[in-house]
Amino acid sequence: xxxxxxxxxxxxxxxxxxxxxxxxxxxxxxxxxxxxxxxxxxxxxxxxxxxxxxxxxxxxxxxxxxxxxxxxxxxxxxxxxxxxxxxxxxxxxxxxxxxxxxxxxxxxxxxxxxxxxxxxxxxxxxxxxxxxxxxxxxxxxxxxxxxxxxxxxxxxxxxxxxxxxxxxxxxxxxxxxxxxxxxxxxxxxxxxxxxxxxxxxxxxxxxxxxxxxxxxxxxxxxxxxxxxxxxxxxxxxxxxxxxxxxxxxxxxxxxxxxxxxxxxxxxxxxxxxxxxxxxxxxxxxxxxxxxxxxxxxxxxxxxxxxxxxxxxxxxxxxxxxxxxxxxxxxxxxxxxxxxxxxxxxxxxxxxxxxxxxxxxxxxxxxxx
Amino acid sequence: xxxxxxxxxxxxxxxxxxxxxxxxxxxxxxxxxxxxxxxxxxxxxxxxxxxxxxxxxxxxxxxxxxxxxxxxxxxxxxxxxxxxxxxxxxxxxxxxxxxxxxxxxxxxxxxxxxxxxxxxxxxxxxxxxxxxxxxxxxxxxxxxxxxxxxxxxxxxxxxxxxxxxxxxxxxxxxxxxxxxxxxxxxxxxxxxxxxxxxxxxxxxxxxxxxxxxxxxxxxxxxxxxxxxxxxxxxxxxxxxxxxxxxxxxxxxxxxxxxxxxxxxxxxxxxxxxxxxxxxxxxxxxxxxxxxxxxxxxxxxxxxxxxxxxxxxxxxxxxxxxxxxxxxxxxxxxxxxxxxxxxxxxxxxxxxxxxxxxxxxxxxxxxxxxxxxxxxxxxxxxxxxxxxxxxxxxxxxxxxx
Numbered sequence: 001x002x003x004x005x006x007x008x009x010x011x012x013x014x015x016x017x018x019x020x021x022x023x024x025x026x027x028x029x030x031x032x033x034x035x036x037x038x039x040x041x042x043x044x045x046x047x048x049x050x051x052x053x054x055x056x057x058x059x060x061x062x063x064x065x066x067x068x069x070x071x072x073x074x075x076x077x078x079x080x081x082x083x084x085x086x087x088x089x090x091x092x093x094x095x096x097x098x099x100x101x102x103x104x105x106x107x108x109x110x111x112x113x114x115x116x117x118x119x120x121x122x123x124x125x126x127x128x129x130x131x132x133x134x135x136x137x138x139x140x141x142x143x144x145x146x147x148x149x150x151x152x153x154x155x156x157x158x159x160x161x162x163x164x165x166x167x168x169x170x171x172x173x174x175x176x177x178x179x180x181x182x183x184x185x186x187x188x189x190x191x192x193x194x195x196x197x198x199x200x201x202x203x204x205x206x207x208x209x210x211x212x213x214x215x216x217x218x219x220x221x222x223x224x225x226x227x228x229x230x231x232x233x234x235x236x237x238x239x240x241x242x243x244x245x246x247x248x249x250x251x252x253x254x255x256x257x258x259x260x261x262x263x264x265x266x267x268x269x270x271x272x273x274x275x276x277x278x279x280x281x282x283x284x285x286x287x288x289x290x291x292x293x294x295x296x297x298x299x300x301x302x303x304x305x306x307x308x309x310x311x312x313x314x315x316x317x318x319x320x321x322x323x324x325x326x327x328x329x330x331x332x333x334x335x336x337x338x339x340x341x342x343x344x345x346x347x348x349x350x351x352x353x354x355x356x357x358x359x360x361x362x363x364x365x366x367x368x
Numbered sequence: 369x370x371x372x373x374x375x376x377x378x379x380x381x382x383x384x385x386x387x388x389x390x391x392x393x394x395x396x397x398x399x400x401x402x403x404x405x406x407x408x409x410x411x412x413x414x415x416x417x418x419x420x421x422x423x424x425x426x427x428x429x430x431x432x433x434x435x436x437x438x439x440x441x442x443x444x445x446x447x448x449x450x451x452x453x454x455x456x457x458x459x460x461x462x463x464x465x466x467x468x469x470x471x472x473x474x475x476x477x478x479x480x481x482x483x484x485x486x487x488x489x490x491x492x493x494x495x496x497x498x499x500x501x502x503x504x505x506x507x508x509x510x511x512x513x514x515x516x517x518x519x520x521x522x523x524x525x526x527x528x529x530x531x532x533x534x535x536x537x538x539x540x541x542x543x544x545x546x547x548x549x550x551x552x553x554x555x556x557x558x559x560x561x562x563x564x565x566x567x568x569x570x571x572x573x574x575x576x577x578x579x580x581x582x583x584x585x586x587x588x589x590x591x592x593x594x595x596x597x598x599x600x601x602x603x604x605x606x607x608x609x610x611x612x613x614x615x616x617x618x619x620x621x622x623x624x625x626x627x628x629x630x631x632x633x634x635x636x637x638x639x640x641x642x643x644x645x646x647x648x649x650x651x652x653x654x655x656x657x658x659x660x661x662x663x664x665x666x667x668x669x670x671x672x673x674x675x676x677x678x679x680x681x682x683x684x685x686x687x688x689x690x691x692x693x694x695x696x697x698x699x700x701x702x703x704x705x706x707x708x709x710x711x712x713x714x715x716x717x718x719x720x721x722x723x724x725x726x727x728x729x730x731x732x733x734x735x736x737x738x739x740x741x742x743x744x745x746x747x748x749x750x751x752x753x754x755x756x757x758x759x760x761x762x763x764x765x766x767x768x
Contacts, residue, residue, distance in 0.1 A: 040580065056585060083460050090455055090465035091485050097555050099579070116482060118553035119630025120587040123482065137466050137481075168584035168682065190582035190591040191682045193542055193737045193744075230578075279577055299577070 025049055026064050026144055028203045034061060034140040039113040039124035042102045045178035045202065050102070050111060052126070053173035053185065057149075060176065060183055060200065064144040071108030071131065073345055078133050078362040079355060081112075085127055088135050089116045093358060097122075101340035101362075103350055110342075110350055110362065111138070129362065148204040150187070171196075178202070179234045179241065179257065186245070188228040197229060197243075199260050233283040235294070237311050244271075244294065244311075246280030252296075254311055271311055272329065282341040284349065286367050295332075295341065295349065295367070303335040305368050332368050343367075410494050410510045420483040420516055424453060424492040426476040429499075434471050436500040450498040451478050456489035456513070465490075486632070487518040525550040525629040527639035530621060531681040532735050534707040535642075538649040539615040540599045540744065542737035544592040544641075545681060546623060551587035551630035560627035561592065563612065564620040571619070574598070574612035587630055591682075599736075599744075613645045649736040652743050653679060655728050655761045665719045665767050670703075670712040673726065678708040680733040687729035690715075693722055719767050726763040 025047050037056035044050055048068040052061045078084065086093040099113040110129040115122045126138040150171065171187045178184075182199045189196075232245040234257065241257040245268065255268035279299035285308075286293055294306040306329040337354030344350040348364045355361040408428040415421035429437075436442060437450075452464035467480040484490055492512045496502060531545040546561075563574040575592055582591035598612045613619060625638040657676045663669035671690065681704060690698040690713055700715040730740040737744040740761055 055580070080460065083457065084463055087455050087457060087460065087463035088466055090453065090467075090480055090482050090490070092455070092457075092488060095485065115554075118555050118628075119632075120551040120585075121630070122554065135463075168586070168589050169686065170583070170585055172578070172580040172582060174578070174580060188578070188580070188582070190584065190589075191680070191686070192731055192733065193593065193596075194731070281579075 025203060029062070029064060029144040029146045031142060031144050034063060034143055034145045036061065036124045036140065038122075039099055039115060039126065040173050041100045041176050042111060042113045042126075043176050043178055043183075044102055044104050044106075044111075045183070046106075048104055048106045050104070050126075051176055051178060051183055052113065053176050054124075055170065055172050058171060059150060060148045060173075060185060062146045062148075062183075062202065062204065063140070065104065065111075065138065066144075067104055067109055067128070068106045070106070073108055074131065075348070076110060076129065076133070076344065076350060076362060076364040078129060078135075080359040081129075081135075081352065081362040082358070082360040084135055085112065085114055088127070088137065089114075089125060091116055098340065098352060098360065101342050101350065101352055103342045103344050105343075108345055110344075146204045148183070148200050150185070150198065174229060175231045177232065177234055184232070184234070184243070184260075186229040186232055194228070197232075197245075197260065230280045231283050233285055233294070235285045235292070235308070235311075237308070242311070244283065244285075246283060246296065246298075252280075252306075272306065281339065284341060284343045286343060286349075287346070288367055293367075296329075297335075297338040297341045297351075303332040303338050303341070303368075304329045305332055306330075335365065335368075408494070408496070408510070410492060410512050412492065412512060412514050418483070420486065422480065422484055422514070424451065424478040424480075424494075424512075426451060426494050427474070429476055431474075433499055434474065434476065437476065438471050439500075442500055446498065449495060451476060451492070451494045453478060453480055454491045454493070456491055462491075484514070484516045486516050488516055490514045490516070519632065521633055522631075523625075523634050523636045525552070525633065526636045527623050530623075530639070530641045532678055532708055533681075534678055534735075536644050536646045537613070538647065538736050539611060539613050539645050540648040540650070540736040541594055541613055541645075542596075542599065542733070542735065542744070543594065543680070544621060546590045546592060548588050548590075548629070552583075552590070553628045553630050553632070554581055554583065554587070557581055557590065557627070560624040562622040562624070564622055566618045568620070571612055572609070615645050615647050618642065618644050649677070649734060649738065650743050652738040653677065653732065653734045653740050655726075655740060655763055658726075658763065660726070660763075660765055662765065662767055663719055665721045668715055668718050670714045671719075673711040673713075675709055675711055677734055679711075680735065680737075681708050683732045684708060684711055687732040689727045691725050691727055693724070695725075698724065721768050723764060723766050726765065728761045728763070730759055730761060 025045070026049070036052065036054050038054050040053040040055045042050060042052050045062070048065040050063050050065050052063065054061055082096050082098065083093045085098070086096045089096070095117055097115040097118070099115060102111050103109070104111060112127045112129070114125045114127050116125055117123055126140065128136050128138055130136055169189065169191050171189045173185055174188050175186045176183060181202055183202050185198045185200060187196045187198070229245045229247060232243055235242050235244050237254070242254050243257050243260075245253050245255075247253060251270040252272040253268035254271050281297040281299060283294060283296045286295065292308040294308055296304045296306060298304065309328075335351070335353070338351045339354065339360065340352035342350050344364050347367055349367050350362070350364050352360050352362050408426060411425050411427075412422050413425050415423065447469040448464045451469060453467065454462040454464055465480055466482070467478050470477045470479060478492070490513070492514070494510045495508055496510075497508045526549045527546060528549050529547040531547070532541070558575060558577045561575065563571040565571055574594060576595045578593075582593070583589065594612050598606050598609070619642075621641040621643075623635075623639040625635045627635050629635065653675070659674040659676075661672040661674075663671050673688070675684070684704055685702050688702065688711055690700065692698055698715055699717070700713050702711060702713050704711055728740065730742070733739060
């Protein structure tokens with residue numbers, strides 16, 4: 001969902017670092033069949049490398065798609081993409097769930113993380129949209145890939161050497177992004193109410209521990225709260241890479257990425273509150289008219305275009321901040337029913353949004 | 369290389385196998401039979417022991433034709449035009465289903481990548497005009513339609529338990545766990561869940577509606593968080609529309625009967641959990657206040673711990689451990705009684721006299737998400753430094 005291009009362009013250091021290791025992104029990958037148990041959020045790294053969050057396996061899988069040829073930069077419009085994916089997979093549209101959309105920045109090719117079926121035996125499938133709008137299942141039978149198992153694997157429900165029982169704990173991955181040489185992963189447990197954000201170095205090490213941090217955001221009053229991150233995006237504020245995270249309880253929080261250290265407890269700064277009935281879905285950042293903007297899709301308000309003017313270097317809250325009214329935003333009325341959002345290129349976004357009836361349409365829209 | 373498949377005239381026969389699928393229908397457009405020419409059969413064949421796994425077989429193709437289909441000149445992109453399977457969906461353009469074409473045992477086979485779905489119609493199309501070397505005038509297509517029967521509805525799945533099981537729940541309750549008797553289906557689950565107020569009116573958006581849907585791996589348990597925006601003080605949703613649960617009032621958690629299980633069957637019946645809401649709980653659980661009842665040694669009587677308040681059911685079962693004097697885990701099975709207020713531990717072997725400890729992870733939660741030493745909401749300007757940083761709390765006890 002998140003493209004690293006903005007950061008790379010803005011941060012000379014990142015560019016150098018990227019160039020130095022560009023040839024090595026597939027180092028340590030093995031070629032063979034990728035066994036996915038599920039396909040949640042997806043995002044692209046450099047050189048057409050796709051990261052897939054496999055929640056059921058508690059793992060992030062990186063695959064080298066080999067899809068690195070620059071695309072034609074054409075407008076995209078595929079109506080009823082859910083029906084078409086269903087036909088390709090030999091099923092009905094109501095048996096298809098599209099978990100995420102990501103555009104490969106190397107080729108401008110849209111990729112979809114799809115689940116066929118709704119029960120325990122549901123099958124994850126990766127689908128891409130070709131230049132002519134036709135759909136193609138990405139074969140995972142023989143592909144270069146690497147895998148990072150998420151640490152802190154849940155303990156078994158039965159203690160000691162007692163009989164093993166199936167363990168109901170699972171950590172859902174709510175979002176992921178690639179930044180410089182790390183995969184950032186936000187997780188949400190189906191038991192503890194906590195927010196974990198991990199930074200896993202890439203290429204994955206043999207034991208990809210990553211770092212787990214606990215993030216608090218000072219609300220505009222005096223309470224600090226822990227809460228799961230719903231969606232996030234790396235973003236430059238001045239020369240400092242920041243993470244903008246939308247929380248499940250609606251604040252939009254900013255904190256410096258440099259604070260992401262093992263075991264750290266980070267306090268973020270609330271820069272906006274989306275308010276009631278807003279389930280943040282997806283975010284992108286882009287440049288227009290010499291300014292940086294944040295575009296946030298959410299369940300109730302449609303798409304919000306948010307100025308980054310107020311996002312000066314975040315500091316930890318040490319004194320009570322009286323009622324932050326929040327950063328200014330504008331609701332993009334024309335963008336109704338957006339469920340998935342990514343950046344297609346410098347001037348266009350790609351969305352999946354509700355069409356007529358149960359149809360979901362994939363279309364490119366000029367960035368507002 | 370030149371090939372000369374025998375294509376001048378073909379007899380097409382379409383057979384829909386008498387599969388164990390109930391009614392099969394088939395349709396074909398066979399050209400006029402010309403005695404003396406090769407007969408080509410198109411049929412659906414079920415894969416033994418696998419539900420709704422079928423392949424399409426084309427038999428009767430000449431050896432030359434089969435060789436031509438294996439030759440390097442035959443491009444992979446030609447396959448779907450020669451033999452393909454389509455889901456019959458009215459009003460949409462047909463897109464061929466993903467699968468693999470194989471030449472084996474003198475047959476051309478199409479193996480769909482996925483099982484076929486109950487209730488859907490599938491059309492297999494073989495187009496002889498697409499065979500290598502076929503003259504454009506070659507008569508065309510053979511079609512076979514297969515209807516996969518709809519499963520008989522068997523509504524047997526029920527909600528077996530909702531935790532917390534207490535009848536009085538705190539106003540700042542953080543989550544429910546809904547347990548089902550059989551695996552459920554994912555997707556749009558919030559359509560089937562309602563929180564009703566005392567007037568039986570649905571509370572507007574009480575839950576944290578996550579597209580990820582927090583299921584256990586076996587799809588038997590759903591975690592339902594109350595929208596934290598309506599629990600936390602000084603965040604906008606709470607200020608704008610107030611809490612989802614209000615102290616002193618009665619509520620009902622309703623799980624609708626139209627929710628389908630993993631096999632696509634509706635639930636046996638709807639489920640209701642009625643409860644009263646009490647005051648908010650902002651006190652962290654305190655193990656120093658826990659009591660225990662020691663089991664007699666040389667028995668397998670359970671050890672019983674009174675937790676002083678109900679704790680989160682899943683976490684209480686996972687985060688409380690019994691260790692012996694040397695710190696080794698005592699094998700056994702924990703379970704909860706008295707509406708998750710009493711934690712019991714059934715040892716695998718008889719208790720021996722000696723020193724034991726209860727080890728509790730501090731991330732355990734009560735019903736409002738308070739941790740040991742850390743309330744759900746921390747007042748950042750009062751007493752943060754006193755916050756407990758340890759990850760476990762040890763409570764020693766002795767059995768004599």
